[in-house]
Amino acid sequence: MEDNPFPAIMGRVCYHPCETACNRGQLDEAVGINSVERFVGDEAIRQGWTVSVDVPPTGRHVLVVGAGPSGLSAAYHLARRGHTVTIREAGPMAGGMMRFGIPRYRLSRDVLDAEVRRILDLGVTLELDAKVTDLMALKDEYDAVFLAVGAQLGRRTYIPAGSAAHVLDAVDMLRDLETGEKPLLGRKVAVYGGGNTAMDAARTAKRLGASEAVVVYRRTQDRAPAHESELAEAEDEGVLFKWLTTIKQVDAGKLVVERMELDDSGFPQPTGELDELDADSLVLALGQETDLSLLDGVPGLVVDDGVVAVGPDLMTGCPGIFAGGDMVPYERSVTVAIGHGKRAARHIDAWLSGAAPEPVARPAPATFDTLNTWYYADAPRSHRAVLDRARRESTFDEVVLGHDESTALLEARRCMSCGNCFGCDNCYGVCPDNAVIKLGRPGESYLIDLDYCKGCGLCVAECPSGAIQMFPEEI
Amino acid sequence: MRATDGKLLAVNSTGCLEVFSTPYPESSWQLPWLHSLFGNGPAVAAGVAAALRARGRDDIRVIGQAGDGGTVDIGFGTLSGMFERNDDVLFVCYDNEGYMNTGVQRSGATPPAATTANTKALGPEPGNAFGQGKNVPLIAMAHEIPYVATATVAELRDLEYKVERAMSFRGARYLHVFVPCPLGWGAASADTIKLARLVKETGMFPVFEAERGEVTEVSRIRRQVPVEDYLRPQRRYAHLFGDPGRPDSVARLQASADRNIARFGLLPEGTRDGEALRDHPRHRLQPCQQDRLVAHRARGLHEPDAAVQRRLPGRGEHPGLALRG
Ligand SMILES: Cc1cc2nc3c(=O)[nH]c(=O)nc-3n(C[C@H](O)[C@H](O)[C@H](O)COP(=O)(O)OP(=O)(O)OC[C@H]3O[C@@H](n4cnc5c(N)ncnc54)[C@H](O)[C@@H]3O)c2cc1C
Ligand SMILES: Cc1ncc(C[n+]2csc(CCOP(=O)(O)OP(=O)(O)O)c2C)c(N)n1
Ligand code: SF4
Ligand code: SF4
Ligand code: SF4
Numbered sequence: 001m002e003d004n005p006f007p008a009i010m011g012r013v014c015y016h017p018c019e020t021a022c023n024r025g026q027l028d029e030a031v032g033i034n035s036v037e038r039f040v041g042d043e044a045i046r047q048g049w050t051v052s053v054d055v056p057p058t059g060r061h062v063l064v065v066g067a068g069p070s071g072l073s074a075a076y077h078l079a080r081r082g083h084t085v086t087i088r089e090a091g092p093m094a095g096g097m098m099r100f101g102i103p104r105y106r107l108s109r110d111v112l113d114a115e116v117r118r119i120l121d122l123g124v125t126l127e128l129d130a131k132v133t134d135l136m137a138l139k140d141e142y143d144a145v146f147l148a149v150g151a152q153l154g155r156r157t158y159i160p161a162g163s164a165a166h167v168l169d170a171v172d173m174l175r176d177l178e179t180g181e182k183p184l185l186g187r188k189v190a191v192y193g194g195g196n197t198a199m200d201a202a203r204t205a206k207r208l209g210a211s212e213a214v215v216v217y218r219r220t221q222d223r224a225p226a227h228e229s230e231l232a233e234a235e236d237e238g239v240l241f242k243w244l245t246t247i248k249q250v251d252a253g254k255l256v257v258e259r260m261e262l263d264d265s266g267f268p269q270p271t272g273e274l275d276e277l278d279a280d281s282l283v284l285a286l287g288q289e290t291d292l293s294l295l296d297g298v299p300g301l302v303v304d305d306g307v308v309a310v311g312p313d314l315m316t317g318c319p320g321i322f323a324g325g326d327m328v329p330y331e332r333s334v335t336v337a338i339g340h341g342k343r344a345a346r347h348i349d350a351w352l353s354g355a356a357p358e359p360v361a362r363p364a365p366a367t368f369d370t371l372n373t374w375y376y377a378d379a380p381r382s383h384r385a386v387l388d389r390a391r392r393e394s395t396f397d398e399v400v401l402g403h404d405e406s407t408a409l410l411e412a413r414r415c416m417s418c419g420n421c422f423g424c425d426n427c428y429g430v431c432p433d434n435a436v437i438k439l440g441r442p443g444e445s446y447l448i449d450l451d452y453c454k455g456c457g458l459c460v461a462e463c464p465s466g467a468i469q470m471f472p473e474e475i
Numbered sequence: 476m477r478a479t480d481g482k483l484l485a486v487n488s489t490g491c492l493e494v495f496s497t498p499y500p501e502s503s504w505q506l507p508w509l510h511s512l513f514g515n516g517p518a519v520a521a522g523v524a525a526a527l528r529a530r531g532r533d534d535i536r537v538i539g540q541a542g543d544g545g546t547v548d549i550g551f552g553t554l555s556g557m558f559e560r561n562d563d564v565l566f567v568c569y570d571n572e573g574y575m576n577t578g579v580q581r582s583g584a585t586p587p588a589a590t591t592a593n594t595k596a597l598g599p600e601p602g603n604a605f606g607q608g609k610n611v612p613l614i615a616m617a618h619e620i621p622y623v624a625t626a627t628v629a630e631l632r633d634l635e636y637k638v639e640r641a642m643s644f645r646g647a648r649y650l651h652v653f654v655p656c657p658l659g660w661g662a663a664s665a666d667t668i669k670l671a672r673l674v675k676e677t678g679m680f681p682v683f684e685a686e687r688g689e690v691t692e693v694s695r696i697r698r699q700v701p702v703e704d705y706l707r708p709q710r711r712y713a714h715l716f717g718d719p720g721r722p723d724s725v726a727r728l729q730a731s732a733d734r735n736i737a738r739f740g741l742l743p744e745g746t747r748d749g750e751a752l753r754d755h756p757r758h759r760l761q762p763c764q765q766d767r768l769v770a771h772r773a774r775g776l777h778e779p780d781a782a783v784q785r786r787l788p789g790r791g792e793h794p795g796l797a798l799r800g
Binding site for chain 1: 628631657663664665666667668669672
């Protein structure tokens, strides 16, 4: 929790790019980092872990606009650095897209509430139903501002529609559902788009009683931006797909669709072949845009392609105003949003104190070829269980279940500790010249006595985790 | 030292071990240590054991140590005598497959095809001749002494365990340890452990334990590799892989590894589960020995995990790294 206030949430919704990078993937299968994170996060909630502010108050006051993952993460890290933080949130509850986008069957609201509560318990002030409409009017009350308003507006596209056609937006639909309004979709629902939002809209439609949910997307499956796991889960739940298809017209009860073809550059081109598709409603999931009207008149702030330009320190063109999450030009995910919150907090802290931000130590990644995997036991990955299909079709219960303690521990132990000594004593044992000294002090367990080391490289070759490096001596 | 509570006395034959541990006038041995000759280590050790017995000091244990030359060749007669009398000595042979101390000459433990100073890569059968040499662990077993074991430096925990196990017996015990010699074999120093690992994984050096002449446990191969993987990194076998090379010799070495595999039942659990041992027409083990193996297996002694746990005290904290037993 030093880095991330949301382990239980991340252990559910993160697309875990870390697992793609995990070295164990080259041995058998990547460590289930995400499942372990979820277990740890859930344990922290179960055991009621709290965090504390261990520095004296700085007397500085920071405004955070938006209580999505990015704003909450920034608030957490700013509060822990002793700043007074006020979050202004337009909606009725905190969480942003974690609450009003990601459906309950992927993220239990109890988990969300518990992790948000832990942040507010640090003394962060959260003002709900407090949309910021004019930042300039507020700015001077605070020493710095972090903007994290996300991307709330469903992108539109022009489709000719009959007067009785029922067209709605995916983000609106998911938001309505969360605020207790059950959207009227009918029995046959078409969803337009190929991203994660489209998958969530279709899976939600199924749960709301639609007998058929069809995802219509203009490219092929392998080019759909939705993550593989979400596509697979949607497919499992009986969601249908119409790839290489665009929608030409919406009428009551049906759609006119056109078949597409990929050209040489992989771009979909119309073929002129039309077809009809029965659909009582059409849900648009074509991406989201940011409502930047609150930023009118902010001097120096640059908007490019609908998002706010920021430097590597996440400061906008206006000194003291920082921004992160979906409203800045990066990959849009909860993961990135949380990371931005932390990074912004570090830079805001530095900006407020006038000091250079403390550098982040990032050791070079330990690559697979530096490991000696012989020493690791064969251990196949444990995959998380999923809810049975009947319950997935009719309820909003969490689909992916967590590991129990022993499975989580087993999975965690599959980690090879790449690049980090874990005290196996191999180097101590194999050194032919007894040049490895065992200190046994925490964090400093071994020392190489260079007066005795002959540079044979055995310890380097036999260190399981690639934690020892040998450099030619400069003479 | 740990296995004897520090009450240990060592007798050494001439060899590399002495050269680096006792350069006159220094010694790195922090225990009573005796050197006599190249060829009489086992006899001296037996004498020391007899003297201790005469003085009623059965709390002090004796080990004898020598290289493969000192053990399988020049010291062999006295070793056999020590076995035959069942003298209370643990004799350890550090087998680097040649007389290394004096410049890499062939010994009775030098494997076929290997080049040494006196088995050059010349003639119709370059390197050491096939069909010669002796297997002292098996010869030791034939003496039906209480305990015989083989080990390699790649599995230090296993080696540790075997020394402790040996010290739990009285009488003559023999431990044959495979130790690659980077200099004599023309291999990279950093590959020393790797070679010791590969020699076991190819089946060329069976790692096992035997009590009173019967094999009681074998370290199975975990990821079988062809002998070529082991031979190639060593310059002493370079002539096998030159142009045109000697694929026939490599095949003969592979055949002898395969024979070990069949004879000792070295394949991983599950792949054959001992049929090799039972079914191989040329197996040398008696039916009673097979029964014993099966009994061990039934008791779970052959389960890798049971073996690992037993051999790795304190390793429980990081099962991600369970060294294979
Ligand atoms: C359906 C759906 C599913 C998704 N699934 C995943 C997933 O599984 N994994 C993943 O990593 N990412 C997922 N994402 C993306 C992820 O949710 C976003 O990238 C992330 O939430 C962005 O965080 P944020 O803090 O920048 O913005 P948001 O989460 O959008 O939060 C912004 C907050 O600011 C508030 N706000 C907006 N304007 C104002 C204003 N003017 N004044 C005050 N408050 C304001 C909003 O009400 C909102 O609460 C999904 C997105 C959607 C739509
Ligand atoms: C009777 C006798 N002959 C020859 C020697 C010379 N000599 C000393 S050590 C040694 C070789 C030792 O080889 P080995 O026992 O295999 O041990 P290593 O050095 O390989 O460890 C020889 C030939 C000697 N000391 N005494
Ligand atoms: S340290 Fe662990 S999680 Fe990270 S790459 Fe290595 S095995 Fe994977
Ligand atoms: S440095 Fe490597 S070999 Fe040495 S104790 Fe640490 S992990 Fe083991
Ligand atoms: S390089 Fe060789 S001598 Fe030096 S510490 Fe490592 S194993 Fe020992």
